[in-house]
Amino acid sequence: MSSSTVSSTEAADAAVEAISNAAAQEATFSLALTQDQKDLRDWVHGFAADVMRPAAHEWDEKEKTPWPVIQEAAKIGLYGWEALAQFFADPTGLTLPIVNEELFWGDAGIGMAIMGTGLAVAAIFGQGSGEQIGEWIPRCFGTEDDLKVAAFCSSEPNAGSDVSAVRTTAKFDEATGEWVLNGQKAWATNGGISDVHVVIASVDRELGSRGHAAFIVPMSEAKGISQGAKVSKHGLRASHTADVYLDDCRIPAGYVLGGKEKLDERLARVREGKKSKGNASMATFEASRPTVGAQALGIARAAYEYALDYAKEREQFGKKIVENQAIAFTLARMKMEIDAARLLVWRASWMGRNQVPFENAEGSMSKLKAGEVAVWVSERAIQILGGNGYTREFPVERFHRDAKIYDIFEGTAEIQQLVISRAISGMHIS
Ligand SMILES: Cc1cc2nc3c(=O)[nH]c(=O)nc-3n(C[C@H](O)[C@H](O)[C@H](O)COP(=O)(O)OP(=O)(O)OC[C@H]3O[C@@H](n4cnc5c(N)ncnc54)[C@H](O)[C@@H]3O)c2cc1C
Numbered sequence: 315m316s317s318s319t320v321s322s323t324e325a326a327d328a329a330v331e332a333i334s335n336a337a338a339q340e341a342t343f344s345l346a347l348t349q350d351q352k353d354l355r356d357w358v359h360g361f362a363a364d365v366m367r368p369a370a371h372e373w374d375e376k377e378k379t380p381w382p383v384i385q386e387a388a389k390i391g392l393y394g395w396e397a398l399a400q401f402f403a404d405p406t407g408l409t410l411p412i413v414n415e416e417l418f419w420g421d422a423g424i425g426m427a428i429m430g431t432g433l434a435v436a437a438i439f440g441q442g443s444g445e446q447i448g449e450w451i452p453r454c455f456g457t458e459d460d461l462k463v464a465a466f467c468s469s470e471p472n473a474g475s476d477v478s479a480v481r482t483t484a485k486f487d488e489a490t491g492e493w494v495l496n497g498q499k500a501w502a503t504n505g506g507i508s509d510v511h512v513v514i515a516s517v518d519r520e521l522g523s524r525g526h527a528a529f530i531v532p533m534s535e536a537k538g539i540s541q542g543a544k545v546s547k548h549g550l551r552a553s554h555t556a557d558v559y560l561d562d563c564r565i566p567a568g569y570v571l572g573g574k575e576k577l578d579e580r581l582a583r584v585r586e587g588k589k590s591k592g593n594a595s596m597a598t599f600e601a602s603r604p605t606v607g608a609q610a611l612g613i614a615r616a617a618y619e620y621a622l623d624y625a626k627e628r629e630q631f632g633k634k635i636v637e638n639q640a641i642a643f644t645l646a647r648m649k650m651e652i653d654a655a656r657l658l659v660w661r662a663s664w665m666g667r668n669q670v671p672f673e674n675a676e677g678s679m680s681k682l683k684a685g686e687v688a689v690w691v692s693e694r695a696i697q698i699l700g701g702n703g704y705t706r707e708f709p710v711e712r713f714h715r716d717a718k719i720y721d722i723f724e725g726t727a728e729i730q731q732l733v734i735s736r737a738i739s740g741m742h743i744s
Contacts (some may be wrong), residue, residue: 343660370552408664464508495529549712624699
């Protein structure tokens, strides 16, 4: 092990400790941001306005990962495990949504290229042992000179909303002490271009989703993992999405998140009919929903601000179009909806960070509302810009294309409603 790996692992251990200490502190919910949060927000906003916005159209057209922009983010300390650890460590839980809102205000495609790694990180952080966290989270990001991204691979061609339908298998080969993975993953953000892939696979099909586990599959070490077709998308086009194939892919025993011993104990409990801690994909999605909601908010705010400025400039019938109630009232509702969604996102982020249980599926509520608001607000923004809104000369059509995914990934709008309705009724709604 090189000395740089040792120091990075030690630093990662220190970050894990700092986050754990912060988690032990309780923070009361408050809308009043601290000076540190305001400074961080303004710093991220500066990067979004000066670096991301000017690059947004180009990378949307190119449909490629904007490595130079990620590099810029890494250079100023905005992309990297240290930054994410700092955002996570805030005991109020508000820093992460604030950062996401600003980045996605800058541009959602580039924002996802920068933050997409976070889903794999959330899985490792949520399910990994201390040692795995220390080793693998830094490897998700690489170094400033050798940047990496990471992928979280749960969905499959026949397992989207229904994560229990995952067909990828992980079998333990006692002879070699390795896991052998086989299957096809679909829609993976950063799939195939990452080093670290967190792959959800079934260890025991008979146990359904409770027989799933999460595995670290590093492209640089494992044979039998490859990228399938890259997906050409409606929006978020600067973010890479692709299928990932696992073909007799062998990884060491210790690459299952949480460790093999713990997995064996959990599976034994499930086989005895005892309760287990839910499923590997759902745990990751549950934790990340408010953050995803904050991303949608950033797009909504960008669309609203653009439409407001435009309406105050554009004249028809001898007056500014904003002077018509039809336009002004729409803008008023756009602003109100964005603020309402932000309150839900911040509440859920605070609850998640302070381990207040989501008894009424508050995480799902925040993501559902923010996604719907982003789609509605960006569509209204197109309307306010008229013909200009429909062209690629103006950014609102891109905002709208980018917004739509927030009704779909990390649980569709229908699935969020299912989760909320089950939580409030205590019944199995289907
Ligand atoms: C850009 C992009 C990036 C993505 N990134 C990732 C990633 O990094 N990792 C990953 O694992 N996955 C990723 N996904 C996959 C994403 O999470 C799935 O697309 C999503 O979960 C929906 O699954 P599906 O597409 O198979 O739709 P389906 O599950 O087939 O759903 C189709 C429609 O049926 C509805 N429906 C399904 N079941 C029900 C029900 N019980 N009640 C009511 N309505 C229902 C859905 O709401 C939807 O409207 C990504 C997808 C996209 C498009």
